[in-house]
Amino acid sequence: MSWSTHVLLVTIFLSLLSLLTINHSLVDANQRDNLVVVTVATQITEGFLRFNRSVNLYGLKLEVLGLSQQWEGGDVAHRPGGGQKILLLKKYMESVKDQKDLIVLFTDSYDVVFNGGLKEILNRFHSFESKLVFSSEKFCWPDPSLESEYPKSDGKRFLNSGAFIGYAPTVYSIVSHKNIENDDDDQLYYTKIYLDSKLREQHKIKLDLLSELFQNLNGALSDVEIRFSQANEIDETNADASLLNKLYQTNPIIVHGNGNSKIPLNSLGNYLAKSWHPATGCLSCKENRISLDNLPVEKYPHVLIAVNILKPTPFFDEWLQDLESMDYPKERITLFIQTLTDYHSTQLEQFIDDFKGYYQAIRYKSTKDLEWQLRNRYLDECPRIGCDYLFVWDTEGRLTNPKTLRALIEDNKSVVAPLMFRNNELWSNFWGALTHDGFYSRAHDYVQIIKGERR
């Protein structure tokens, strides 16, 4: 074969290949357009960013309603409310109500994480043979007296309006069925429609009783657990964790920390949406990091280090050594040293004398205050001096890695702490879970975190 035919063949082959690729992406784009995820978020919170990350990770199309608008739907964490969500959705639906093949997946955002993509969502929706599927939960809220009007059924019987999926014309007729005010309750609105058997049949409305698509976590924490795909089947890119509903043996895709389950969702959310896997460790931790490496010293964030000496501390000289050798420009650090004991005053005065020319400033206060007063004081001091970061460091805690402060800043989180523990004890500086009255509770992964098996 001559050189030129070779080139020609290669060219033809390449153009065939690109044609195929184009077709492939067209199909993908069409399918993608069949589903739109719609949510209401009046502010960008960390919960919203977690939601947005998960929706984007699975390549779903997202429509965010209400951004930068005033929230007038009431305090929905504690009372009925949320009618504003329906009003915003209604306005949006007016623009798409005639697209009869469009499937609209409405969810809350601050307390929702996706753990799957388009194909699974559509497959499961179609398997309901319904036009509108609501998520369901164990509690009949906000009007428990409606319980007797619900059809008898297995599973979690009561409608939750934090997540539903349906065809655009159906969703439009539901949200425009009746007038609603901003602070009326959205769940009650949808519940009344569902409980009207004529409307329910006319619109083919169903509940996802067995969590095939949606998992509401309130009251259901003991029903679910995180499962990891087999380590030998995976590589970096398809490492995955799923949420198993043990009661129904389903793998719900849209996970909603409704009601009292917002904090448990934070813990489960550490694994969902390809955030963590035993084979890869924490994948989401590698995102959105910043680097201090090439910054000129004067551009380094200004850190207030609040040094707290609550009682005479063993190895105090070594502690001062940790502080001094922290790998961070001292001219960008203000030290705010407070002590409740005079035990170390000689060492402290010597330290201040030696280093006062190096740090941006050193403030030293010996006080007989209570601990909480001391702690409030550095919270006030930080904004007063215009610090960028507050680093709280009690002398009981040894940080022997001089890169600790840099590493924490480079994580680019609004609040972050190093994991500190006592050798061979389960004590540590964090709580993985809370009881309902806000006290310590053992998280499902606490021991693995302390042992460094999950990091």
Ligand SMILES: *[C@@H]1O[C@H](CO)[C@@H](O)[C@H](O)[C@H]1NC(C)=O
């Ligand atoms: C959601 O994430 C996408 C992709 O990272 C980004 O382009 C978009 O601005 C985010 N949306 C909001 C409202 O922050």
Ligand SMILES: *[C@@H]1O[C@H](CO)[C@@H](O)[C@H](O)[C@H]1NC(C)=O
């Ligand atoms: C740091 O975090 C903020 C807030 O989450 C984000 O907007 C920013 O993009 C992050 N920086 C980098 C470099 O990713």
